[in-house]
Amino acid sequence: MPRFTTVALAAGAALLVRRAVRSRMTSAPLWPLPSLETPVSGYGRGATVPRRVLVTGRAVPAEGVVELRLEGERLPSWEPGAHLDLVLPSGQIRQYSLCGDPAQPDVYRIAARLIAEEQGGRGGSREVHEQLHEGVEIEVRGPRNRFPLVSSPAYVFVAGGIGITPVLPMVRAAEAAGADWRLVYCGRTRASMPYLADLVRIGGDRVTVVAEDEDGYPDLSFLAQVPAEAQVYCCGPDGLMDAVAAAMPEGRAPRLERFSAVAPADGTPFEVELRRSGRTVAVAADQSVLAAVREEVPGLMYSCTQGFCGTCRQTVLDGEVDHRDELLTDAERADSMLICVSRCAGKKLVLDL
Structure with missing residues (x-):
């Protein structure tokens, strides 16, 4: 070599x-x-539908890396560069690039490196390594290709x-x-x-x-x-x-x-009005919209916190959004935002919450 x-x-x-x-x-x-x-594609054919797949194989292509072979019926086609959302046993959603052969029907291959908590891991890769063995069924969403x-x-x-x-x-x-x-x-x-x-x-x-x-x-x-x-x-x-x-x-x-969201380099504070609840929350310069809103709405759903999975997507009724996600298409960004990473480009946003 x-x-x-x-x-x-x-x-x-x-x-x-x-x-x-x-x-x-x-x-x-x-x-x-x-x-x-x-244009950059969002979902592939039939990819908006959550699907159950079966782990039919595991391999170790390198130290600290596990490859999973996932099989299912009528899996959406994909092209190089696409990634898949895995809904892990804990409910967390993580994204992994497809690394197999797009010409092979009804088979997906992904690979995950184990990232320890002290290295910034949040537990997703550990679940993949320790819980996803042959015979385990798991839900997937996608593929998407940005x-x-x-x-x-x-x-x-x-x-x-x-x-x-x-x-x-x-x-x-x-x-x-x-x-x-x-x-x-x-x-x-x-x-x-x-x-x-x-x-x-x-x-x-x-x-x-x-x-x-x-x-x-x-x-x-x-x-x-x-x-x-x-x-x-x-x-x-x-x-x-x-x-x-x-x-x-x-x-x-x-x-x-990128596999992580771009951190705010020049964050400024702004307000978010929650139209349906009639409340307004302040978002600090170093705070995400998600964190601020969850202080008022503790049960608000979220998962990846990095702008990939779409769990925290909310409808924007007014205001200009500074989009920082890796998921939404331009059409979807017209009236939506992922509040885990995206911010306000002005002084106030109004969300349908």
Whole structure:
């Protein structure tokens, strides 16, 4: 497996330049890839309906990572980049990227890394690891896709740790479509990086492995040489995604998928009127709408607190919303908000509560 070198990545960027010009999209993809003009999709076919699936297999693709095979009848189709909502035995809802084969009917595959409480885990990954065994039935919702793979003659993928899960189907799709692609795959150690052997087998020297204990942090300066024809995708820790965005040429942005909400950097206080109850609550600069409203409505439903699951969605009757979720479509945002992360862009919001 190749070690990380700036020279190798620079050479790879140059190769992408030459190949992007030739644009050798000669073979048909396994499924239709959306065009650049295709809007970001919400739910797939039939995906708004909660479904019961059966855990039919477990695997350990890396240290601290478990892969689940989920089977059910008439499961909605999906495309690379999609994620699934799992309703865990405790009632918590967590999101996991689909990392299997979209062409395989009625089978979903997800992978979860165990995150300890002292590392910021909130118990969801522990439930997956300790309670979801073969034979267990579980409810799922989705798939949804806010990280779609667009059609392109060339791609650069950058993934960190468990962030490889949405990227793995993208790599397979790019390979099947005959596109030129390169992957920079980062992790703490090689043993902690899921699907590493599979990716090297698919891509050979197009896969650059950056294990922190061997190579330190990745040098992403090669991204400044990526041609305009190439799409850049990144998923992983916030620090990696911020670094990728900073390394891009001026005026260009990578396509990112974050697994946590963007924290308010410039929060300001505002008021929320609860129209049906006739009460008004103050939301502090460092407080979520959800936390403030639950002081008046303690039984208000919520789950992920990160803008992914939609449990806390509320109807907005008046006011301008600063949307910070990763779920709602533009049409849904016209009259709704996820109060766990989104805020007011002005001084007051009116909710149908």
